[in-house]
Amino acid sequence: MAQRTWGFWINRGIIHALLISAALFYLLPLVVMLLTSFKTMDDIRAGNLISFPAEFVIEPWIKAWSSACTGVKCEGVGSYFFNSVQIVVPAVLISTALGAINGYVLTKWRFRGSELFFGLLLFGCFIPFQVVLLPMAQTLGWLGIANTTTGLVLVHVAYGVAFTTLFFRNFYVNIPSELVKAAQLDGAGFFKIFWRILLPISGPIIVVTIIWQTTQIWNDFLFGVVYGSGETQPITVALNNLVNTSTGVKEYNVHMAAAIIAGLPTLLVYVLAGKYFVRGLTAGSVKG
Incomplete structure (x- = not known):
């Protein structure tokens, strides 16, 4: 028994040591x-990468936010940060709502050709971004919302609704259809069934969808640089412009501060809600 106990603790210690080493390795860049x-x-020129600052200064953060050059303008990344917020919030809410309705229809109100419709919608998950650049640009031009945050919201909603539909459809398919049929017998309609029965139990998959869409949209660069212009660009484009500015000295402290500012929202999302993401993905995967 003693040998088995010692073996257990040794194996446990080795596993923990490996996990801690892996975590430190991945956290080192941050x-x-x-x-x-x-x-x-x-201090940067005199020291090494992992040395502590000889003097902690916050000026790089202030400059990155308000006065760093991101091309021809030297106004920092602050305004672009709020551009990203203006893009992410409505795009996430709209795509999540559409995905929930689509998943509800495709599982509880099936119609002729619904499986084909879902297959075609699912195909959108595998279309490379580059394929839709020209058609989407022409569409935004027709609608008169090219080079605007509204246009970027539409782009992310159109591209994200396939993923949100997939998430909600896979969640709702495991919910007994008898609940919907019983509500129909009681006189409940389409939206009443959705609001009173399905939506209250959709918390886990809603969290998954919000986390997924928030990280995808916030971290997007391609759509931002193609469909954004000047003051409407998201923070990822501003960060790229700041780092690649060719005039003056390369201020690595300012660049690092700006990079952390750009990545902080998604980092916080995963730190605060990462465990709910895993729970939401597995919720409903097994029929009870």
């Missing part, structure tokens, strides 16, 4: 970025 963002340029 640590380097964070330390560099609080250093002066002289």
Whole structure:
């Protein structure tokens, strides 16, 4: 028994050591970025990547937010940060709502050709971004919303609704249809059944969809650089412009601060709601 106990603790210690080593390895770039963002340029030139700052300074953060050059303008990434917020919030809400309705229809109100419709919609998940660039640009031009945040919202909704539909459809397919049929016998209609029966139990998949869409849209660069222009571009494009500005000295502390600002929202989303993402993906996967 003692030998088995010692073996158990040794194996447990090895597993934990490996997990901690892997975590430290993956966190190392973030640590380097964070330390560099609080250093002066002289400190960066004199020290090494993982050394602590000789003097902690917040000027790089202030400059990254309000006065760093992102091309011809030197106004920082602050305004672009709020551009991303204006794009992400409505795009996530609209695509999540459409995905919920689509998943509800495709599982509880099936119609002739619904499986074909779902297959074609699912095909949208596998279309490369580059394929839709020209057609979408022409569509935005026809609608008169090219180079606007509204246009970027429409692009992300159109591209994301296939994923949100897939998530909700796979969740709702495991909910007994008898609940819907019983509500229909009681006189409940389409939307009343959705609001009173399905939506209250959709919390896990709603969390999954919001996390997925938020990270995908916030981190997007291609659509932002193609369909955004000037003051309507998201923060990912502004970060690229800041890092690639060819005038003056490369201020690595400012670049690192701007990169952390750009990545902070998605980092917080995963830190605060990561466990709900895993739970939501597995919720409803097994019929009870």
